[in-house]
Amino acid sequence: MKFLLDKQNRLFFLSIATACFLLLFFPLVFSSFCRNRFGLLLLRQKQALVSSLLADGVSVEALARALRNADITSEGVDFLEKAGHAQKFDSILLPFLEQAGMQTAVFSLLLLLLPAALLLGASLLYFMRRQRIMEEAIFSVRRYIEGDFSCRLPDNGAGSLYVLFDSVNRLSTALQSRNESLRHAKEFLKDTVSDISHQLKTPLSALHLYAEIMQNEPDRPETVSEFARKSLQSLERMERLINLLLKVMRLDAGSVSFEKKRCVVSELAHASIRDLKTRAMLEHKCLLLQGDLQETVFCDAQWTQEAIANLVKNALDHTREGSTIRISWKRSPAMLRLMVEDDGCGISPEDLPHIFKRFYTGRGPAKSPGIGLGLPLARAILEGQGGLLTVSSAAGQGTCFTLSFLTES
CATH class of the missing domain: 3.30.565.10 (Histidine kinase-like ATPase, C-terminal domain)
Known part of the structure; x- marks a missing residue:
């Protein structure tokens, strides 16, 4: 039942439960309505029958006995069948029954329309809100893909969806931090390459110059010796630079185990x-x-x-x-x-x-x-x-x- 932690899920579930309750309550209301309507219909039918018989001169005592009588005789059944009032008959012959049927149908339709409207309205509202939340989430994720982490997914609610949004927000924070780290690493690498080039350029230029001097003056041992010494100093500087750089890079890469x-x-x-x-x-x-x-x-x-x-x-x-x-x-x-x-x-x-x-x-x-x-x-x-x-x-x-x-x- 974790889905009920979400407020919108709770409201949607409550709407469905209310609609189901109303549908379960419908047979009781409908049966009570039918009982009252058909009771009234029977009373009106008896009133019409008695009125017609009194008009034809039937005594009140005879009508009273007929209304109190509960016995069914074959003569009575045969008479009603000849008059068209059998078990299968056209409701037009009984206008009161036709009217009652129409009223019952309208009442049933109205009674069923209430839970159906509630269920439909709650579903429509639920899915519209979900659609709006999903559209906001899609927009934010697209911004993340483009590298813009300024927007955030809504994570101030309860439920699995908001837990997912919170996880996505954490992921975006991690990606933003990683992007920043990569950006700084690229800048550092660019600066490092530039610095290394500058540091190596000086001794290499000096070595080139010293080599040209020694090549142009091979007959002067003092000059050759002096610039050979300077060449060695430049080589030592390059060697120290490379060794130090390799050690620093090893430490940065975490490949050094102390x-x-x-x-x-x-x-x-x-x-x-x-x-x-x-x-x-x-x-x-x-x-x-x-x-x-x-x-x-x-x-x-x-x-x-x-x-x-x-x-x-x-x-x-x-x-x-x-x-x-x-x-x-x-x-x-x-x-x-x-x-x-x-x-x-x-x-x-x-x-x-x-x-x-x-x-x-x-x-x-x-x-x-x-x-x-x-x-x-x-x-x-x-x-x-x-x-x-x-x-x-x-x-x-x-x-x-x-x-x-x-x-x-």
């Missing part, structure tokens, strides 16, 4: 800066580690090392000669925090909200301009493990990146 385990923080930090010590030494910068040597953290060691290394490289890119880059860590009851601090040029307030955007390199001075993928990659790695990467900085006062790992219970 294998978290208990790691010693000091060993993690040492492994992260192993490949950067030579650069720091050549640039006369100090890499300093501070923290409890026995402290541990629950994380994916390889990917976390990648995140820390990117933050340290970013610090090397934005510090002067003689600067100190400090990697420290401490535990609180809820989490372990690992900080990568430097005393470099800092990040301007204009750049700070954008530093985690891909290919954003900022407007501050940098000895070695970055690619703009290291910080987004570091944040994606932390968030993929349920952690958090935050930054605090002020122009000219250095920068501090904080990696927060929740304490495993």
